[in-house]
Amino acid sequence: MNPKNPERYKYLYLLLFLLLLTACVVRPLDRTPYQQTDYYQETISDLQETPAMVSHGDTVQVGWAKVNITPPAGTPLAGYGKRMGMAYEQVHDSAWVRTFAFSNGKTEAYYVALDLLIVPMQVLQELEKVYPELGLKPEQVYLTATHSHTSFGGWGKKLGVKLMSGKYDAELVERLARQIVQSIKLARQHLQPTKIGYGSTSAASLVKNRLLGDEDNPYYADRHATRDTELRFLKFEQQDGSTAILSVFSAHATILPSDDPTLSRDYPGVLVDELEERVGFASFSAGAVGSQSTVYFEGDTFESTENVGDRLAKLLRKELLHVETDYVYTLGYGRVPLELPEPSWRISKGLRLAPFLFNSIFGEHPAHVTSLQVGDVVFLGAPADYSGEFVAQIRQQALAQGQQAIVTSFNGGYIGYITPDKYYNLKEYETRSMNFFGPYGGSFLTEIMLRQLQQHQLRK
Template identity: 80%
Template sequence: MNVNTKKSTRRYTYSAVVLFLLLLTACVVRPLDRTPYRETDYYEETIDDLSESPAVVSHGDTVQVGWAKVNITPPTGTPLAGYGKRLGMEYEEVHDSTWARTFAFSNGKTEAYYVALDLLIVPMEVLQELEKMYPKLGLQPEQVYLTATHSHTSFGGWGKKLGIKFMSGKYDEELVEKLATQVVQSIQLARQNLQPTKIGYGSTSAASLVRNRLLKDEDNPFYNDRLSSRDTKLRFLKFERPDGTTAVLSVFAAHPTILPSDAPELSRDYPGVLVDELEERVGFTSFSAGAVGSHSAVYLDGDTYESTQKVGGQLAKLLREELIHVPTQYVSTLGYGRVPLELPDPQWRISKGIRLAPFLFNGLFGEHPAYVTSLQVGNVVLLGAPADYSGEFVAQLEQQAQAQGQQAVVTSFNGGYIGYITPDKYYNLDEYETRSMNFFGPYSGSYLTEIMLRQLQQHKR
């Protein structure tokens, strides 16, 4: 082979390699899509879904309330969920057990349920199992409002896809089926316990116990907003029966991430302390994570059980002090809703303007339905987000509710998961919440919040 032929062969090989790399790059990355969400098909489809599946609101007899809890603690050797760096680590002992805590509501015309699970999220696989079981209970999925405590030291084993296994350990089909069965059991027990019950809403400031961790660094351009950009209220519903029995449904927006990731122990973190201490004074208590996106607990004694004890204990004290001042009354209004949240193609970024191709994201995490959910009891409307939803949005929702003569309470992790949802202005920050955990693009916050506002408006009296 002469020199010219060799040079020609090398040029051809080089060109072929370059072409292959360009084609490969074109397959695995895409430019970021910044189309305003109101100009998209997915937005229009969700608006249509809202019209076609409006919230159900009925005015019947006095609302009866029941409550029950079921222990959902799996055996030791089950993986923990909450931190990828654990690499599926299994827990070796139980510090405090995990539960499904359920409220049942009925006004004679319809019924609805509120379920709080001591888990990182309400797993998508568990939701799928539950939806197979609801018909046997005579229920539609929208009648069951799902929430989680978001403890990062609760159990995993409920995620099939690689990206979810990274956070929750090896998938266990038997565990998922059993967990769904236990949720159904809690619904049945709460239903059997229905009684006429007075209901009241209360809240108290817990500003010293929550911070906005997204704005923690002084070089952050939004650092000066760190105090005002928080949801600081500890909210609760008070249930009171004629015999004096009292129950509490509580919600707070601070991540239960106090305990260390390397300890092989199962725990509910500070929500467990809050619930246990309240149940020393009242008959039944549940806790759910509020709008915890970018919100974390403030604690001084390190990642220890002393810290969980102090945070949970202070919250319980604040709630007890406010509880005695909250009036209750019989109500007759009961409502619920669930609207499918249509989504854009995933926009999981690898740089400021470049994202991975959607098929790669879907291959890692799967394609799961997402919903905005709602539950109305009297003049209180609970709104459920399929995400780590930021507490910075709560003021908008509360303002709308107050204009309707109502109270709004926001919870996260309702059976779907679309990542962290933070205000659009933070999108270009190079932070965990806004880069690694923003899955669906620069307008996710405005989009989801608008749909939640519209869902809330369907509960207008």
């Protein structure tokens, strides 16, 4: 060191420190094809070791129940980071958990729909502690959410989750788990032989592909073809005249603005409430909503939620008249662990933050692909905002198997937005900010879901 020029060395040391820091927190993007990775091979092995359970028994019995889960005023809203954990001040329409119970004498399974942004990971952990008390395994409970961005939060521990859901409240999480268990018990108490039918109707005018909505987007011309436009549902009819509807639609419940401190279920609440004016019970779950938005014309208002919910209800009720129901005897379920690559949260086209930084912000949570089979209808649950563009491929395989497939998102894990691989380099919210696990997430997750679907193939 030259003692006559100490400043020169001070800057050199600073430069070396910055270079070392950069080397610690930044990594090159890994573009190894997913079929050549350990996480892919491990997931395939898990799929083979934990196959879906499908049983053919007596007539499938169905029961249903709902429990109000609305927390006290002052609880944060969930759905938009720019709210900064804003608490709700009033209730426009309450939040519920709505549960269907299924049994064919050999096994039982449950379908749970929460009026929440997602099924929170912390709530799933609490539920898995109490499932044994109910005589259930985790794979027997199929979890979904409405994905309303104006329902309540308070269920996220890590900083990245808190930005979307507000300050963590352990008591709220425990209470919500108890309420879900209560709904399971109530639905179980009301099991009856039930005729079941599948229906769907086009609602193409109410959904758009927001990822491709910019005219400068190279895929803009595909924006109308790359949507999941069907409103799908199951119809249940019991011997005592009781009826119920389970509905799924692939459009984000994001009509209402982020700056309104009012709790609401957005358009799914209107749809369910209107259906329950004609049937005894109804539920709604978000389908493959990744990149798909609702089309509305009355602004970010409750008038728009009323309009969209009303139109969907009318479409469903019209199709309901043509749906035939019958007794079914097959019931199945599955849950395969989804092994994941290292997080690839990008800061540029070819660079990502080190995995430890991502995990410190969002946490490390297990992810699964889930499934539920009722007769010849198979539900597939993704731990993500799963893109509607994949549904056609899944539906095609289901039809080849002599079945119907219904895809839902938010099954108790969350791995970000899952979109087709070809969009990976687009500088969009879904493909840059919310793509957490690299360039092949779409192909990888879809392959696993198709393999899970294949395990439910009906065998004569």
